[in-house]
Amino acid sequence: DQQVKQNSPSLSVQEGRISILNCDYTNSMFDYFLWYKKYPAEGPTFLISISSIKDKNEDGRFTVFLNKSAKHLSLHIVPSQPGDSAVYFCAASARDFGNEKLTFGTGTRLTIIP
C-alpha cells in the first residue's frame, strides 16, 4: 500500500515558467514532509521541508505548500531553470521518537525545456 503518492510520473515545463509538483498521502499520522531531488547516478539531495503546523515554507525559488485537510502537498519552482531537470521525490514521516523514518513517493521526472 503506497502511503505517499506522486501521480504524475513526468512533467515538462518551459524554462522561466513555474513548475508545480504534486504529492498526496494517506496516513493521517504523517506530520513532517520533505522534497528530495535526484540526478542520474547520484543520491537524492534534500530540497525543502515543512512541518504540519505550517501550510507554507519558502526557500529561494522553492516553495512547498501543505493542505492537511486534503492530505496534499505541492512543490513550486519559480522560475524554472534547466538545472532543475531531475527526479523529485516527496517524502513523509510520523513523529515517533526514536522510530522516525521517511516514506518516499514514487517520484516525478521534471524536464525543463530551454
Add this chain to the structure above:
Amino acid sequence: DTEVTQTPKHLVMGMTNKKSLKCEQHMGHRAMYWYKQKAKKPPELMFVYSYEKLSINESVPSRFSPECPNSSLLNLHLHALQPEDSALYLCASSRGQGVSYEQYFGPGTRLTVT
C-alpha cells in the same frame, strides 16, 4: 565535506557469493541508514543506526547483515542473495536520528544478483 561515499559503484554477484557494501561519511553524523531502491520505485528504508547501535530494522531478511564499525562507517554484508534482491542500495547519514535532520545520500551501489 558534505559527501557520503559508497563502494563499489556496481556489483554483480552469484547467489552463493558473500560480498559487502561500504559507506563512509566524515561529517560527524551520528545516524546512518541503508535504503533499497528498485527500478521506478521509491527508496525503501532497510536499517537505521544511531550512535553506532542498530535502532531500526525494517524486517529485512537475514541474508542482509548490517554493521557499523565506527561512527563514520557503515557496511552491508550480503550472503545467499536472490535475483529479486537486485536493486540500487543507497546509504545516507544525518546529524541525528529524526526526520528534522537532513539526510545526505550517497550515489548508491547498483547490485545485480545472477
